[in-house]
Amino acid sequence: GQQVMxxxxxxxxxxxxxxxxxxxxxxxxxxIQWYKQRPGGHPVFLIQLVKSGEVKKQKRLTFQFGEAxxxxxxxxxxxxxxxxxxxxCAGGRGNQFYFGTGTSLTVIP
Amino acid sequence: DSxxxxxPKHLITATxxxxxxxCSPRSGDLSVYxxxxxxxxxxxFLIQYYNGEERAKGNILERFSAQQFxxxxxxxxxxxxxxxxxxxxxxxxxxxxxxSTDTQYFGPGTRLTVL
Numbered sequence: 227g228q229q230v231m232x233x234x235x236x237x238x239x240x241x242x243x244x245x246x247x248x249x250x251x252x253x254x255x256x257x258i259q260w261y262k263q264r265p266g267g268h269p270v271f272l273i274q275l276v277k278s279g280e281v282k283k284q285k286r287l288t289f290q291f292g293e294a295x296x297x298x299x300x301x302x303x304x305x306x307x308x309x310x311x312x313x314x315c316a317g318g319r320g321n322q323f324y325f326g327t328g329t330s331l332t333v334i335p
Numbered sequence: 336d337s338x339x340x341x342x343p344k345h346l347i348t349a350t351x352x353x354x355x356x357x358c359s360p361r362s363g364d365l366s367v368y369x370x371x372x373x374x375x376x377x378x379x380f381l382i383q384y385y386n387g388e389e390r391a392k393g394n395i396l397e398r399f400s401a402q403q404f405x406x407x408x409x410x411x412x413x414x415x416x417x418x419x420x421x422x423x424x425x426x427x428x429x430x431x432x433x434x435s436t437d438t439q440y441f442g443p444g445t446r447l448t449v450l
Contacts, residue, residue: 257436268442268444269427271438274438314377322380323439327377
């Protein structure tokens with residue numbers, strides 16, 4: 227069945243270091259969405275990528291959709307303590323979203 | 336605040352019992368999704384409703400059922416509860432739900448504890 231895996235599962239970084247999480251699907255996706263869930267909170271939509279090879283930026287966050295539309299990455303430059311949380315990708319295919327397993331980011335001040 | 340409301344916020348019950356979780360979508364959203372999030376786990380998609388009709392089904396147990404009412408609010412019924420059903424249950428809503436490109440807006444969740 228459809229699977230969306232994310233690596234790493236956990237990441238601890240010093241404040242100011244960069245961070246990247248990777249999302250991989252076993253099948254081609256129509257689009258990819260990224261969500262952030264703060265500790266104790268609910269997932270909040272960050273961005274959507276639709277086109278093959280698409281790259282989008284939001285301040286220190288860079289999102290990329292692979293050429294084959296099977297993988298995606300989220301890169302955060304110079305992490306801050308406000309970046310703490312779990313980042314989920316969600317691959318769209320047909321009428322369903324397939325959420326990735328999530329990457330939990332801890333930023334050490 | 337996403338505009339999606341969920342009640343109750345917390346629920347503590349015993350094994351074998353039945354509970355109902357309630358979700359009101361954002362104003363104007365026609366689609367409702369239910370997810371289960373266990374401790375340190377990802378989001379497990381359970382079921383989606385669009386304008387009162389079931390649209391997609393995920394890993395939902397037979398002991399669980401859901402429905403969406405004419406006013407578009409939704410209820411998730413969990414019966415014959417087991418210890419392993421303890422989790423955070425999220426409801427999300429989207430405008431159409433007809434395609435996977437919709438942005439989903441999540442509610443604050445209901446934390447269910449089965450003792």
